[in-house]
Amino acid sequence: MRKDKISSSQEDYxxxxxxxxxxxxxxxxxxIADRMQVKMPSVTNALQTLSARGLIRYQSHAPVVLTASGAxxxxxxxxxxxxxxxxxxxxxxxxxxxxxxxxxxxEHVINEKVLSRIVALSEAVAEREDxxxxxxxxxxxxxxxxxxxSNDKLQSLNKLKLGQSAVVVKVSENLRGIKKFADLGLVSxxxxxxxxxxxxxxxxxxxxxxxxxxxxxxxxxHIRVKLAE
Numbered sequence: 001m002r003k004d005k006i007s008s009s010q011e012d013y014x015x016x017x018x019x020x021x022x023x024x025x026x027x028x029x030x031x032i033a034d035r036m037q038v039k040m041p042s043v044t045n046a047l048q049t050l051s052a053r054g055l056i057r058y059q060s061h062a063p064v065v066l067t068a069s070g071a072x073x074x075x076x077x078x079x080x081x082x083x084x085x086x087x088x089x090x091x092x093x094x095x096x097x098x099x100x101x102x103x104x105x106x107e108h109v110i111n112e113k114v115l116s117r118i119v120a121l122s123e124a125v126a127e128r129e130d131x132x133x134x135x136x137x138x139x140x141x142x143x144x145x146x147x148x149x150s151n152d153k154l155q156s157l158n159k160l161k162l163g164q165s166a167v168v169v170k171v172s173e174n175l176r177g178i179k180k181f182a183d184l185g186l187v188s189x190x191x192x193x194x195x196x197x198x199x200x201x202x203x204x205x206x207x208x209x210x211x212x213x214x215x216x217x218x219x220x221x222h223i224r225v226k227l228a229e
Contacts, residue, residue, distance in 0.1 A: 006055070029043050056070050156225070164193070165228040167228060171224075185209040
């Protein structure tokens, strides 16, 4: 088997073959084409490549068989997918379809160190007693963060009322010092909460990423937000 890294497309094929075999006991070319939603010639080309790499045994009109190396590679890919899917569902609170689709993309690029730390974080949040408050916060807050939803109810940041929370959707290019605000966390997708008027000047005080931030009312008018429901 060649030791160089296989492509993300080839990883998808290995994962699909392994899953089909687990369900049906065998994987024919048509089963793979149906699962991958591609045409038969594309499947044939991919299988020939995987066979040349020693990851499968492939002959026309016969079931595809994973070699030991192929089965090992497929297991690693499926572990990455499952770990990321559980993180996206359990921590980020994405729905099942979005979590699964996103995990399919991330599994090809994430390295083992990062994956291991994500798994450790997921397990700690799910199981530790001292994370009970964090679990409640995630349940309440994560579903509210959706900057890609309809823009019909957008308003400027300076119009938030005391105690209201909102998600930043758009920061105007006309905002002076836009990079400075980005460095402070005021970017699309950030959850902010109005804490009130700052003690001095024409300022409002916001809670952003766990810290208090003061911003001029005029600057806040250039930031569009969607109220957190």
